[in-house]
Amino acid sequence: MKIYLDNAATTAIDRSVQKIINRISLKNFANASSVHTAGLEAKKNLENARQTIARSLNAEPKEIIFTGSGTEANNFVVKGLFFQNFPDKNHIITTQIEHDCILNACRWLETKGAEVTYLPVNEQGFVNPEDLKKAITDKTFLVSIIHGNNEIGTIQDLKTLSQICHEKGVLFHTDACQSYTKVPLNIKNDGLDLATINAHKIHGPKGVGGLFIKRGLKIQPLLHGGGQEFGLRSSTENLAGITGFAKAVELVKLKDIQKMSELRDWFIQEILKIEGARLNGPTGNNRLCNNINLSFFMIEGEMLRNELNRAGIFISTGSACSSSSQKTSHVIKAIGCPMEYIHGNIRISLSKYTTKKELMNAAKILKHLVQKNKMHSL
Numbered sequence: 001m002k003i004y005l006d007n008a009a010t011t012a013i014d015r016s017v018q019k020i021i022n023r024i025s026l027k028n029f030a031n032a033s034s035v036h037t038a039g040l041e042a043k044k045n046l047e048n049a050r051q052t053i054a055r056s057l058n059a060e061p062k063e064i065i066f067t068g069s070g071t072e073a074n075n076f077v078v079k080g081l082f083f084q085n086f087p088d089k090n091h092i093i094t095t096q097i098e099h100d101c102i103l104n105a106c107r108w109l110e111t112k113g114a115e116v117t118y119l120p121v122n123e124q125g126f127v128n129p130e131d132l133k134k135a136i137t138d139k140t141f142l143v144s145i146i147h148g149n150n151e152i153g154t155i156q157d158l159k160t161l162s163q164i165c166h167e168k169g170v171l172f173h174t175d176a177c178q179s180y181t182k183v184p185l186n187i188k189n190d191g192l193d194l195a196t197i198n199a200h201k202i203h204g205p206k207g208v209g210g211l212f213i214k215r216g217l218k219i220q221p222l223l224h225g226g227g228q229e230f231g232l233r234s235s236t237e238n239l240a241g242i243t244g245f246a247k248a249v250e251l252v253k254l255k256d257i258q259k260m261s262e263l264r265d266w267f268i269q270e271i272l273k274i275e276g277a278r279l280n281g282p283t284g285n286n287r288l289c290n291n292i293n294l295s296f297f298m299i300e301g302e303m304l305r306n307e308l309n310r311a312g313i314f315i316s317t318g319s320a321c322s323s324s325s326q327k328t329s330h331v332i333k334a335i336g337c338p339m340e341y342i343h344g345n346i347r348i349s350l351s352k353y354t355t356k357k358e359l360m361n362a363a364k365i366l367k368h369l370v371q372k373n374k375m376h377s378l
Contacts, residue, residue, distance in 0.1 A: 002312040003358045007201075007290055008150055008178060008349035009316055013244070014203040020247045021205060024240040032237050033228060042239055049246035056249050057195070057212055059187045065211045065229045066242050070177040070198035071101040072222075073211040074144075076233070077173050077194050078105045080219040081142050082114055089141040095119045095127055096334040097154070098146050099175055103330070115139065123335050124282040125154030129164055136168045143172050147195075148179030151331040151347060152281030153291025155183055162191030171217070177201055177209075181252040182260075182289050187212055199241065203351070204248030208241035256352035260289040263350055263359055267292055270363045274370055278341050280332060290350040295332070295341035299373050304346050307369050313362050316347050 004012070013021075024045065030038035032046045047061065054061040067073045078092060092109070094102055096118045106116045117135045119127055127145060136143075143165045148155050158174055165172040173194035176185055180197040187195065194217070198209040213219060213232070225234030264287070271277050276297030281287055295301070301317040308315055317329075332345050348362070 001361065002314070003362055004314050005348045005350065005354070005358075005362060006314050006316050007351040007354070008347060010200045010206065011203045011351050012353060013205060014248060014251055016251060017204055017244045017247045021240045021244040024243050029239070032239055033226060045243055046237055046239055049242045052246040052249055053197070053210060056181070057185060057187045057197075058189070059212050060215060062230060063187075063212055063215055065213055065232050066237055066245075067209040067211055067233055068207055068235070068238070069209045070099075070175065070196050071209070073196040073198070073209045074099065074101045074175055075105050076211060076219070076222050077196065078102065078109060078142065078144060080222060081171065082109050082112070083220040084218055085141040086113060089139050091115045091117070091137055091139040091141065093117045093119060093132065093135050093140060093143045093170075095121060095145055097121055097125055097149055097151070097331045098144070099150055099177070102144055102146070102175060119145075121154075121334055124286070125149055125152050125331070125335050126282075126286075127156060127161065129157075129160050132161060132164050133168075136165070136170055140168070140170050143170055145172075145174055146178075147174045147176040147185070148183055148288045148291075149281070149331065150178045151329060152293045152335065153178075153288035154281050155179065155286055155288060158190040158192065162193075166191060178288060178291075181249060182257055187214075193217060199245035199248055202248045202252065205241045205244045208238055208245045210245070253352075257289050260350045260352065260354070263354060263356060264289060264292055266356070267348070267359050267363060268294075271366065274367055276374070277370070278337075280335065280337060280345065290354075292348040292350075294346055294348070295337060296344040296370055296373075297340050299344040299370060301343060301345040303373070304344070304366070304369055308362075308365065311365050313365060316349075317345055 030042040032042040050061045050064050054064045090113055110116055119131050121127055145156055145161055162172040171193040175196045177198045181202050193214045195212040200206040221232050223234045228234050278295045280293040305315055305317050332342055
């Protein structure tokens with residue numbers, strides 16, 4: 001038995017996506033910058049994919065820049081805007097629960113002269129809009145707040161936060177890698193200036209990301225070369241990956257989102273029957289449809305992960321990007337998780353392929369492991 005429940009880390013490629021990738025790789029592989037017939041056909045495929053993704057965000061095609069990952073796109077935002085605005089403005093506002101790529105990019109920029117404010121969150125992971133208002137100064141050029149948190153699934157109110165920024169003349173960016181296609185995202189209605197997305201969280205290929213940049217916004221490129229992606233991201237485009245990304249977006253169905261939400265809630269209810277079990281993050285529509293984050297009283301999450309792994313059930317502790325380390329999750333710390341629970345944290349994440357039978361088996365084994373560990377600790 002093998003049950004994959006680490007879909008917030010990455011998802012299986014949809015077969016239809018893989019077919020598109022194979023076709024482009026084998027038959028339409030020309031460089032989209034070449035001016036011969038094959039190159040023009042490649043360019044057509046590239047722009048069709050750009051239109052598909054732009055349409056999904058209610059953006060214009062020229063506002064979509066393809067990158068090599070969500071991490072690259074996030075680095076592009078904070079570093080590119082810093083170098084565009086420095087030294088006149090040097091203040092960035094973000095949160096204590098951002099993905100590591102935002103936090104580490106901000107820490108690096110602090111060594112270059114940036115001032116960074118890391119906003120606190122409440123026990124469910126929500127930013128207080130009043131805290132954001134108070135943090136903005138005349139030196140602030142960017143606010144970056146994650147849309148759907150990668151560890152605890154908290155979905156922020158982008159419209160409220162972006163309005164605060166725009167009233168103060170500050171740009172607003174969101175990392176939407178986990179939420180893209182799972183939560184409605186409308187660039188215009190949500191008031192976004194920049195938004196990061198990627199492919200491998202939605203059954204697309206790894207190594208492909210995207211960045212919405214509002215028309216007219218000036219930003220310094222990180223990569224210089226042949227001037228691809230409207231001069232903002234030089235590198236020969238990963239055409240197979242990009243067309244696969246667009247196909248994955250086309251395949252998203254509301255019924256799959258609803259199914260994941262129902263399975264999420266069923267599993268949470270089952271596990272919370274265990275004495276000493278705790279849910280981290282919000283419930284219902286305020287939580288990503290595929291996210292479950294649990295802690296257990298005085299039980300090590302690493303132990304549970306390893307035992308589940310031996311049973312053929314694949315989950316993570318904290319963020320998969322750093323789950324091989326033993327450090328306590330910065331997100332779990334930020335929401336004020338009690339010390340008795342803070343090391344017993346595990347993340348279970350679903351996909352459209354996850355079944356009720358798989359979750360029933362996983363719940364049964366997890367309950368057994370928790371009870372067994374309690375017995376040994378007595």
